[in-house]
Amino acid sequence: MATTTTHPSCGTSWTGTRPEHCPVCCETFGGSRTADRHRVGPMGDRRCLHPTQIGAVKDGRGIWVRPYRTRASDATARLTGVRSSE
Numbered sequence: 001m002a003t004t005t006t007h008p009s010c011g012t013s014w015t016g017t018r019p020e021h022c023p024v025c026c027e028t029f030g031g032s033r034t035a036d037r038h039r040v041g042p043m044g045d046r047r048c049l050h051p052t053q054i055g056a057v058k059d060g061r062g063i064w065v066r067p068y069r070t071r072a073s074d075a076t077a078r079l080t081g082v083r084s085s086e
């Protein structure tokens with residue numbers, strides 16, 4: 001069941017409940033672990049790293065995902081919307 005969510009202040013929309021959209025830098029991440037990773041600094045003084053700084057790459061839907069433990073064939077699967085556990 002696909003649910004589309006839109007962040008009103010930037011107009012970005014994404015599908016499903018897994019992606020996490022950062023309200024600060026308005027980037028969308030494939031999961032909370034990836035999103036957590038781009039937030040650095042002490043509580044109350046958090047800031048965002050650019051997704052490329054955490055080794056993320058944009059998938060076919062414009063969502064940042066971390067390609068670790070991913071082979072080329074898996075990356076192709078991600079681009080076509082077939083996702084595994086992360």
Ligand SMILES: [Zn+2]
Binds near residue numbers: 038
């Ligand atoms: Zn952010």
Ligand SMILES: [Zn+2]
Binds near residue numbers: 009010011012026
């Ligand atoms: Zn946004």
